[in-house]
Amino acid sequence: MSVGRLFLLAGVTYTLLLIGLASLNGALVALTLPLIVYLGAALIYAPDAPHLRVARTLSADRILPGASVEVRLAVHNESAHLEEVLLEDFIPRPLTLLDGQTSKIVLLPPGKTLELAYTVAGPRGRYQFQSVRVTAADHLGLFRRQALLPAPGSFIILPEAPRMRQVAIRPLRTRASAGLIPARIAGSGVNFFGVREYQYGDSLRWVNWHATARHPRRIFTNEFEQERIADVGLVLDARQRHDLWVGDDSLFEHAVRATASLADTFLRDSNRVALLTYGAGLNWVFPGYGHLQRERILQALARAQTGESDIFETLDYLPTRLFPAHSQIVLVSPLCKEDLGTLVRLRAHGYELLVISPDPIAFESVGLPPNGKHVATATRLARLERTLLLRRLRQAGVQIVDWSVDKPLDQAVLVSLGRVPKWARPVR
Amino acid sequence: MIARVTVFCILLAAAAALIGFALAGAWQLGVLAAGLGGLWIVARRKGWGGTASPLLLGFLVLAALGVTLPGGAIWAPLCLVAGLAAWDLDRFAGRLRGVGPRPAAAEGGGAAPDETHDLTRRHLWRLGVVSGLGLVLSWAGQAIHFKLELTVMLLLGFVAILGLSRAVQSLVRESD
Numbered sequence: 239m240s241v242g243r244l245f246l247l248a249g250v251t252y253t254l255l256l257i258g259l260a261s262l263n264g265a266l267v268a269l270t271l272p273l274i275v276y277l278g279a280a281l282i283y284a285p286d287a288p289h290l291r292v293a294r295t296l297s298a299d300r301i302l303p304g305a306s307v308e309v310r311l312a313v314h315n316e317s318a319h320l321e322e323v324l325l326e327d328f329i330p331r332p333l334t335l336l337d338g339q340t341s342k343i344v345l346l347p348p349g350k351t352l353e354l355a356y357t358v359a360g361p362r363g364r365y366q367f368q369s370v371r372v373t374a375a376d377h378l379g380l381f382r383r384q385a386l387l388p389a390p391g392s393f394i395i396l397p398e399a400p401r402m403r404q405v406a407i408r409p410l411r412t413r414a415s416a417g418l419i420p421a422r423i424a425g426s427g428v429n430f431f432g433v434r435e436y437q438y439g440d441s442l443r444w445v446n447w448h449a450t451a452r453h454p455r456r457i458f459t460n461e462f463e464q465e466r467i468a469d470v471g472l473v474l475d476a477r478q479r480h481d482l483w484v485g486d487d488s489l490f491e492h493a494v495r496a497t498a499s500l501a502d503t504f505l506r507d508s509n510r511v512a513l514l515t516y517g518a519g520l521n522w523v524f525p526g527y528g529h530l531q532r533e534r535i536l537q538a539l540a541r542a543q544t545g546e547s548d549i550f551e552t553l554d555y556l557p558t559r560l561f562p563a564h565s566q567i568v569l570v571s572p573l574c575k576e577d578l579g580t581l582v583r584l585r586a587h588g589y590e591l592l593v594i595s596p597d598p599i600a601f602e603s604v605g606l607p608p609n610g611k612h613v614a615t616a617t618r619l620a621r622l623e624r625t626l627l628l629r630r631l632r633q634a635g636v637q638i639v640d641w642s643v644d645k646p647l648d649q650a651v652l653v654s655l656g657r658v659p660k661w662a663r664p665v666r
Numbered sequence: 667m668i669a670r671v672t673v674f675c676i677l678l679a680a681a682a683a684l685i686g687f688a689l690a691g692a693w694q695l696g697v698l699a700a701g702l703g704g705l706w707i708v709a710r711r712k713g714w715g716g717t718a719s720p721l722l723l724g725f726l727v728l729a730a731l732g733v734t735l736p737g738g739a740i741w742a743p744l745c746l747v748a749g750l751a752a753w754d755l756d757r758f759a760g761r762l763r764g765v766g767p768r769p770a771a772a773e774g775g776g777a778a779p780d781e782t783h784d785l786t787r788r789h790l791w792r793l794g795v796v797s798g799l800g801l802v803l804s805w806a807g808q809a810i811h812f813k814l815e816l817t818v819m820l821l822l823g824f825v826a827i828l829g830l831s832r833a834v835q836s837l838v839r840e841s842d
Contacts, residue, residue, distance in 0.1 A: 268807025
């Protein structure tokens with residue numbers, strides 16, 4: 239109800255009427271008649287409680303970033319004639335309206351349907367529409383009836399997952415099926431693994447003639463390294479304190495995109511991939527293969543938010559039992575010095591650990607004034623601290639990709655992992 | 667269309683009061699009425715919110731002052747009805763403008779004209795009928811004179827106020 243307007247008119251009418259009666263002035267009393275007619279007309283045509291049926295349809299329930307979703311609302315009037323109906327839909331933040339209207343004001347006769355259509359787009363996330371507000375009023379707008387009608391609907395905007403080339407990982411243990419990960423076991427494969435004495439059934443094409451020439455009575459054949467699929471556990475660090483913002487750009491968003499790319503790459507290579515989001519709580523996607531698992535992981539990443547928790551402030555509570563023993567763990571985290579102990583322990587437990595670390599210093603220094611007081615010194619100190627941390631991790635056998643997020647992840651991975659380090663090469 | 671009718675109503679209210687007061691020799695009040703009308707038009711142009719109700723009150727006070735002056739029985743109800751119509755249309759236009767939000771790329775704002783045409787037509791029709799009826803009744807009330815006992819008049823006044831209060835109260839309750 240438009241209470242202010244109603245009270246204004248009623249108050250003026252009463253006042254004029256009282257003054258007219260008190261002063262015995264009929265002209266003043268007669269002057270209130272237009273106001274009384276106006277109020278009377280509003281009273282007569284005051285709307286009843288609206289009985290409306292609302293249906294919401296979305297053009298898609300999952301989209302990629304940059305795409306848009308068309309939202310359609312159909313409101314069917316099952317009550318009496320509604321003179322002035324204001325229909326308002328609420329767009330979940332931070333979606334933006336691209337086209338159309340989220341509210342409409344129309345006449346709605348009984349049995350008629352009002353349609354509202356608009357197009358929205360937005361960043362990664364899961365968006366839920368709840369209800370629609372309907373305000374019915376008389377033409378003069380003095381009396382209103384408002385109702386919130388449930389009109390649920392939801393869609394998801396998946397994170398971007400830029401394509402990457404194969405990521406060179408070498409877990410200690412692989413699974414039984416053939417894949418692309420070197421299994422540290424001799425067998426049929428492509429890469430040279432070693433030389434052994436010829437056995438019956440070996441192909442003559444595998445005979446190592448150089449070794450055989452040095453041993454006149456023995457024949458040697460080449461062995462190749464088997465390639466299998468592996469268990470890969472992706473861990474996305476969603477701790478609030480690691481999320482840095484420069485303008486509208488968030489370091490966590492880069493980490494999410496990197497995780498999506500990695501999941502896509504590992505699943506494309508037929509590996510079994512799981513995802514753990516470590517932040518305010520633990521969000522676990524069970525290990526799986528193929529397109530369905532890719533979809534599960536992307537949806538989990540679409541929902542991923544940073545959060546704070548006293549328990550998960552450090553990586554000490556990383557539930558390693560979720561990952562198979564000696565499997566590959568890929569941690570996507572900017573890292574801090576408190577994480578060193580946990581990561582070293584993970585290595586000690588036999589996990590093969592790859593850390594994709596979005597560089598927070600390079601990211602944050604973009605937003606700092608170049609000639610700011612002490613900025614250069616502070617940046618240098620932070621850089622030293624980070625370099626030391628990464629060096630210690632490398633010394634512990636952790637593979638590190640120090641990723642400046644202004645460059646493609648693929649490029650950073652290629653630079654860091656392109657050449658297999660000596661310690662990781664197969665024994666000959 | 668709404669904007670033009672609103673401005674017309676404001677000008678009518680202001681002109682009626684200006685001419686009425688001028689004819690009665692109260693120039694100062696006439697100038698005040700013109701000033702109120704001008705202020706209302708400027709406020710609409712500039713988009714100053716919350717000015718319509720105080721300005722309507724101003725016109726109501728002027729009409730109440732002018733109704734006892736010579737010729738006031740004619741122009742005072744006209745001034746009041748025109749002010750009331752302008753106030754109503756101001757609200758209606760604001761409500762149409764408030765429908766949205768529109769995308770940043772689109773020009774202007776508010777509901778699409780074709781969608782609100784029917785609504786606007788019906789609103790103007792209702793307002794026209796209400797204003798016309800109110801004006802005719804008010805003029806008739808100014809013209810008809812009959813004597814009532816004080817007690818009867820007080821009783822009628824009490825009944826009118828009580829009835830209107832009850833009706834408003836019940837609607838407020840239902841709306842909540």
